[in-house]
Amino acid sequence: MSNVILEAKDVSIKFGGLVAVSQFNMKLVGGELAGLIGPNGAGKTTLFNMLTGVYQPTSGAISFLGEPIKGVKPFDLSKRGISRTFQNIRLFKGLSVLDNIRIAAHQHTHYSMVEALLISQRMKREEKTALDQAMDLLKIFNLENRALEIAGSLPYGQQRRLEILRALATKPKVVMLDEPAAGMNHSETHSLMDTISAIRKRFGVTVLLIEHDMKLVMGICERILVLDHGVTICEGNPSKIQKDPKVIEAYLGSAATSETKN
Amino acid sequence: MVDFKRSILMPVLVILVCLGIDYVVPEIFNPYLQTLIAYSGINIILAVSLNLVNGFTGQFSIGHAGFMAAGAYMSAFLTMTFPHWAGPIVGLNFFFNTIAGGLLAAAAGFAVGLPSLRLKGDYLAIVTLGFGEIIRVVLLNIEAVGGARGMYGIHHSASIFWTGFWVFICCFTVTRLMNSTHGRAFLSVREDEIAAESMGVDTTKYKVRAFVISSFFAGVAGSIFAHYLCYLNPSSFAFMKSIDVVVMVVLGGMGSISGSFVAAIIITLLPEALRPLQEITTIDFRMVIYSLTLIVLMLTKPQGLFGELEISDLFRKYVKRHS
Ligand SMILES: Nc1ncnc2c1ncn2[C@@H]1O[C@H](COP(=O)(O)OP(=O)(O)OP(=O)(O)O)[C@@H](O)[C@H]1O
Ligand SMILES: [Mg+2]
Numbered sequence: 001m002s003n004v005i006l007e008a009k010d011v012s013i014k015f016g017g018l019v020a021v022s023q024f025n026m027k028l029v030g031g032e033l034a035g036l037i038g039p040n041g042a043g044k045t046t047l048f049n050m051l052t053g054v055y056q057p058t059s060g061a062i063s064f065l066g067e068p069i070k071g072v073k074p075f076d077l078s079k080r081g082i083s084r085t086f087q088n089i090r091l092f093k094g095l096s097v098l099d100n101i102r103i104a105a106h107q108h109t110h111y112s113m114v115e116a117l118l119i120s121q122r123m124k125r126e127e128k129t130a131l132d133q134a135m136d137l138l139k140i141f142n143l144e145n146r147a148l149e150i151a152g153s154l155p156y157g158q159q160r161r162l163e164i165l166r167a168l169a170t171k172p173k174v175v176m177l178d179e180p181a182a183g184m185n186h187s188e189t190h191s192l193m194d195t196i197s198a199i200r201k202r203f204g205v206t207v208l209l210i211e212h213d214m215k216l217v218m219g220i221c222e223r224i225l226v227l228d229h230g231v232t233i234c235e236g237n238p239s240k241i242q243k244d245p246k247v248i249e250a251y252l253g254s255a256a257t258s259e260t261k262n
Numbered sequence: 263m264v265d266f267k268r269s270i271l272m273p274v275l276v277i278l279v280c281l282g283i284d285y286v287v288p289e290i291f292n293p294y295l296q297t298l299i300a301y302s303g304i305n306i307i308l309a310v311s312l313n314l315v316n317g318f319t320g321q322f323s324i325g326h327a328g329f330m331a332a333g334a335y336m337s338a339f340l341t342m343t344f345p346h347w348a349g350p351i352v353g354l355n356f357f358f359n360t361i362a363g364g365l366l367a368a369a370a371g372f373a374v375g376l377p378s379l380r381l382k383g384d385y386l387a388i389v390t391l392g393f394g395e396i397i398r399v400v401l402l403n404i405e406a407v408g409g410a411r412g413m414y415g416i417h418h419s420a421s422i423f424w425t426g427f428w429v430f431i432c433c434f435t436v437t438r439l440m441n442s443t444h445g446r447a448f449l450s451v452r453e454d455e456i457a458a459e460s461m462g463v464d465t466t467k468y469k470v471r472a473f474v475i476s477s478f479f480a481g482v483a484g485s486i487f488a489h490y491l492c493y494l495n496p497s498s499f500a501f502m503k504s505i506d507v508v509v510m511v512v513l514g515g516m517g518s519i520s521g522s523f524v525a526a527i528i529i530t531l532l533p534e535a536l537r538p539l540q541e542i543t544t545i546d547f548r549m550v551i552y553s554l555t556l557i558v559l560m561l562t563k564p565q566g567l568f569g570e571l572e573i574s575d576l577f578r579k580y581v582k583r584h585s
Contacts, residue, residue: 052460078462086460092453094570095446102443103450107462109443113471116442117435118269123442130443170462 003030005206006051006082006174011060012230013050020046022230024060028174033200033207035221037214037241039250043230044210045087048176051208052084053077065173079107081173085163085180087210093152097143097162100151101134104169137165140199157188161195168199174206181216193220214251218242226250276430284423296422300490302530303425304483307432309510309522311479314436316508317516318445319472320452322387325374326480326507328394329367331499333481335407337363338416338488345417356419360428360485367481368474370397375473379466394504402496412495413488420489428486432479436519439475448472452517513559515566520573525566 006028013021021043028034036044049055051062053074062069064080072080083104092100109130111123138144141161146154151162160180167175177196181189197220200207211217217224218238226234226241228250234241241247287296308326315323337359340347348355370393378389402410439445447468450458459465488494510529514521532555536548559567568576 054456054460073464074456074459075462075464078460084460086457090454090457090460092450092457094453095449099446099449103446103458103463104461106443106447106450111443113439113442113444116444117438119438127443166461 004028005030005065006208007063008047008051009061009063011047011050011057011062013046013055014058020230021050021057021227024227024230024232026225026232028206028208030173030206031200031204032223033197033209033221035217035224036208036210036227037212037217037224038227040212041229042227044227045178046230047227048084048178048208048210051176052082075107078170078172081171082176083167083170083172083174084176085160085167085178087178087182089159089163091151091159091163091166093150095151096148097138097151097154098131098134098147100162100166101137101169102130104166105130105133107170134169137169141165141195157184160184161192164196164199168203168205172205174208176208176210178210179212180209181211181213189216193217196220214241214247273430273434276434277427280423280426280430283426284421287422297490298531298534299422300420300425300486302527303422303429304487304490305507305510305526305530306429306523307479307483307486308507309514309526310432310436310519311476311483312507313511313514313517313519313522314439314448315472315476316511317518317522318440318452319448319469321469321472322383323390323473323476324387324501324504324508325390325392325394326476327499327501327503328390328397329370329477329480330484330487330503331394331397331401331496332370332477332484333360333363333367334484334488334494334499335363335401335413336366336481337485338413338494339407341417341419341489342413342415352417352419353421353424356417356424356485356489360424360482360489363485363488364478364481367484368478371473371475371477371480372470374477375470379469391501391504394499395501398496398499401499408494410496412493414493416488416492416494418489418492420486425486425490428479428482432482433519433523435475435479440519444468444471449517509556513556513566515568515570517570518566518568518572520571520576521566521568524568 004027008024008026011021011024012019024047036047038044046055050057053069053072056071064082069077092103109126111120111126115123135144135147138147143158143162151159154162164177164180180196181192184192193216196207196209209217209221222237224236224238224241225232226247233246233250234244287299291299308330312323312326315321340359340362341355346355348358374390374393378386381389401407407413447463450461450463451465451468455465506529510525511522513529514525533548533552536551540546540548
């Protein structure tokens with residue numbers, strides 16, 4: 001395990017009396033596509049929030065590219081190369097599709113406000129680069145014709161895709177996707193999963209994927225972590241996960257309880 | 263290095279136009295109308311600058327009059343105490359004093375911006391409101407600037423030219439910023455702070471920047487006000503003044519510079535236009551009609567007159583429809 005880029009060591013977080021994530025350990029290797037699965041309320045999103053600086057762990061340490069990220073603000077982590085999407089889409093809904101992407105590229109522009117007033121050469125150059133790169137990205141998901149539409153007016157599936165593009169526009173080293181297929185139908189989901197593995201190859205990014213549905217990630221992830229009640233109950237390749245009795249129990253258990261609830 | 267046509271030639275042209283207007287206006291309009299033109303200009307600066315915070319960055323500030331007061335008193339104090347520090351030319355002294363007023367207001371904006379950043383919505387509004395009142399009360403108690411009596415005999419340095427000049431600088435600054443990556447950063451804070459932060463926008467920095475730039479222009483507006491009216495009193499900067507500016511921003515459309523511009527003129531002129539009515543009926547209907555007009559406008563156009571669009575967008579739409 002030479003090129004570990006994101007590492008979590010004994011990370012725990014408590015909300016009042018609730019231990020949402022407990023003693024979590026993970027080593028994310030550069031270039032891999034790892035999956036994070038677990039039933040409802042397992043702590044997956046909470047973990048993402050810690051890895052992206054939104055929450056600070058109660059104990060334990062997270063390091064990115066060998067440096068501890070304790071107290072580093074989310075925007076700074078984004079600049080260092082961690083990007084993400086959100087479980088309940090958080091696009092800039094009132095802005096155009098293009099501006100959504102360009103805001104993610106904001107960190108790659110360097111011209112000052114004074115230069116913006118004077119329209120300096122550097123501003124022109126950087127704006128042009130941002131525009132060109134944004135349009136190139138939009139082409140990946142065939143959204144280039146929608147560039148000037150308001151993001152909030154896109155159909156749901158396209159909003160999800162746009163959010164992934166926006167995450168990529170920061171030029172991340174690691175991109176974390178929180179249930180990118182939520183709310184999609186079967187065929188949409190499968191094509192999205194294919195796109196995600198294609199994107200990983202094309203951009204050379206490391207992907208950490210949260211998915212609620214275990215079967216979905218089996219196809220594309222090399223390595224899967226299973227979280228239940230904040231505890232890692234299993235880690236390994238898809239075939240190992242599928243056979244693990246604890247995983248089966250966690251999923252069956254949750255299915256059983258939700259059935260009794262209904 | 264810079265875009266000559268758009269960043270040097272255009273401002274120079276505008277300044278020449280302002281000089282032309284400055285020459286023509288006194289010939290055509292009587293002093294009363296001239297004052298209305300100047301007040302419209304002051305209100306345009308206030309509304310457009312507040313729009314940067316309330317409209318584009320999505321923060322809710324209702325203390326703009328406080329920053330205006332800071333700029334007004336600072337510049338007036340300089341004019342009274344050091345009448346010719348920047349040389350014999352009156353305009354030049356006024357120019358530098360206005361900038362000094364703007365800078366003090368900007369510093370005040372920074373001071374409010376920093377601690378208030380953790381607050382959102384109503385809470386931020388209360389802090390800015392409180393801050394505006396604090397400035398007013400402090401001024402009320404500083405004898406050096408006249409206290410409750412106010413400040414008399416400030417040199418009448420603010421001409422139509424200077425008003426137009428600063429209106430231009432303010433609109434120019436906000437427009438250019440909004441057409442840059444910095445403008446998009448302001449918008450991202452309004453749209454979704456958490457997402458903005460996750461995409462690498464330093465939301466704290468941009469909120470402070472919005473406050474500082476906005477307060478600077480409020481201070482500038484204050485300076486013009488002081489040097490046009492030639493008299494200052496803390497009561498001019500009471501809470502209602504802040505509310506007036508918020509009304510202009512909302513009426514014009516949160517996030518539309520053209521909207522703030524037009525709404526500022528409407529709000530300035532409407533009560534004056536209703537004055538004859540009062541003379542005929544001898545009852546002061548003005549505020550009633552003024553308020554009713556606002557209510558009707560907000561009911562029929564809740565997004566404000568312009569929504570988020572600019573004059574240029576509307577023009578483009580019009581051309582599209584008719585071609
Ligand atoms: N800010 C918070 N304050 C208090 N409790 C929280 C907070 N955030 C999360 N939790 C709790 O932590 C637990 C884990 O939540 P989390 O959202 O991480 O689950 P999840 O694995 O993402 O579930 P899902 O599949 O439903 O998205 C839940 O019990 C949740 O209520
Ligand atoms: Mg979740």
